Amino acid sequence: MEQLPFLKPRMAGKRFDEHAIPLEMLRDLAILEEMIVEVAKWHYLNDNPARERSPRGFTKGISVKLTTIGEGSAMPDMSLFIDQRQLVAPANQDYFERARDSIVDAIEAADRKTDIRQHLPESLLSYFDRFGRGLREDEYIDFAPEAVGRSAKLNQTTRRALRLASSQLQELTDEVTLRGVIPEADQAKLSFELETLDGQRVAGPIPMQHLDTIRTAFNGYSDGLRVSIQGVARYNRHGQLKSMEEVEHVTILDECDVGARLDELRLLKPGWFDGNIGKSLDSDRLRWLENQLDAHLNDPLPSPYLYPTAEGGVQLEWSIGEYEITFDIDLARQRGHLHALHMQSEEEIELEPDLSNDEGWEAVASMLVELDGE
Structure with missing residues (x-):
């Protein structure tokens, strides 16, 4: 069995730190292999117009396998395995490599906003409805990470462009x-x-x-x-x-579920406070806030109560031990002001964290844990 280097994309995003790939993303890699096989068959039929279908055993003795996870975010190293004892497999190596190149070229076309259908037919673009579905908004797969001057990143924006390039795909x-x-x-x-x-x-x-x-x-x-x-x-x-x-x-969900409350805040219209005052809250900024709260202020801390501010921000409130705590968040600037009042001694504690980085959120979480411990 001969093993040849085939494809080594780079997965970027927090989930791929420490060169690790979540198990759910392995489904995407399995779909990618399925897509490569079908694109290889498409190339074969283009080269052999007299044939209606690819020959039996087209994929026998040749396969794409994940061998290692490379350094640098997460880089799944995929190799082409060829059984030299098979007569057909070595000859089909070229079709598999052309299929890989066509897929990467189509992704690059979506990234650069050029004609995607120069590289893949509409019928095969439907694979992108399943491939890449597991990517989150802040993640991408770079299919040409080491190629100077190339940009072939699959993210939710380019994935949507690839799907919409197929008129056959009526639902996504x-x-x-x-x-x-x-x-x-x-x-x-x-x-x-x-x-x-x-x-x-x-x-x-x-x-x-x-x-x-x-x-x-x-x-x-x-x-x-x-x-x-x-x-x-x-x-x-x-x-x-x-x-x-x-x-x-x-x-x-419990009554104070943060995600459900943020869904309610998304529905606020301008003037929600009294008809004249109260800005609507930006949905993308609320999504950012939800991700940060989920990452940093979750169990065992109690869920906060959330309220909109007239300026378009969000205020969080807790009753923790002897403390009443308010945490005002400026969504646009990603800054916060936390105020904790001890109800017996009237001692006040304040914190103004930069919420654009993990350190700011960790400072807030540490303070809340400390107050909870008291």
Whole structure:
């Protein structure tokens, strides 16, 4: 078996620090292998127009395998394995390499906003609806990390461009987290409807492992019991949510759930305070805040109460031990002001952290833990 260097992309983002790849991203690599095989077949048929299909055994004796995880964020080192005993496999090596190049060229075209369909047909661009779906907003895969002058980064922006370049793909899928209540559940059909905070209803399937949780949420509908649904959602080409295609996690939320409260703040319109005062809150900045709170101010710290400020910021409030704590966050500047008042002694503690970096958030978390300990 001959092993040849094939592809070594670089995965960038916090989840890929320490050259580690989350297990969920291995699904994307498996889809990439599937895509490479189909693009290789496409190249073969282009070279052999008299044939209607690729020959039997086209992939026998040749495969793409992950061998190591290289240094530098996370770099999955993929090799092409060729069984020299197979007559067809060595001859098909060229098609696999051309397939790799076509995929990378298409990603670069999306990155540079040039014609994507010069490199791949519309039918094969549909693979990008599954490939890269696990990437978060601050992550990307660089398919030409060491090539000077090239830019072939797959992120959520370029992935969307690749999918929209195919007119055959009328619906798109993405990983989502939706929060709301469950007004309807059909145990016979194993389906449910989620009503989001803005009143939209989204249907989805009930996996057997989540049946009890969804039943609990349905029974608690009249009491406003909220859930968080994580999975894969289906959208039309204009970004309108249509349905849940897969449900991976279902979680009952407590009353002070930060994510649900931020969803409510997203719905505020200008003038929400008295008709004239009160700015609406920027959705992207709220998403940043949610990620930071989830990363730094989670269990075992109690969940804060969240309130909007008239200036377009957010105020967090806690009652911890003998302290009443307020934490005002300027979303635009990513600065904060924390004030803790000891209710017995009236001693005051203040902190003004820079929230644009981890050190600022860690200082806030350390203070809260210290106050909780007292």
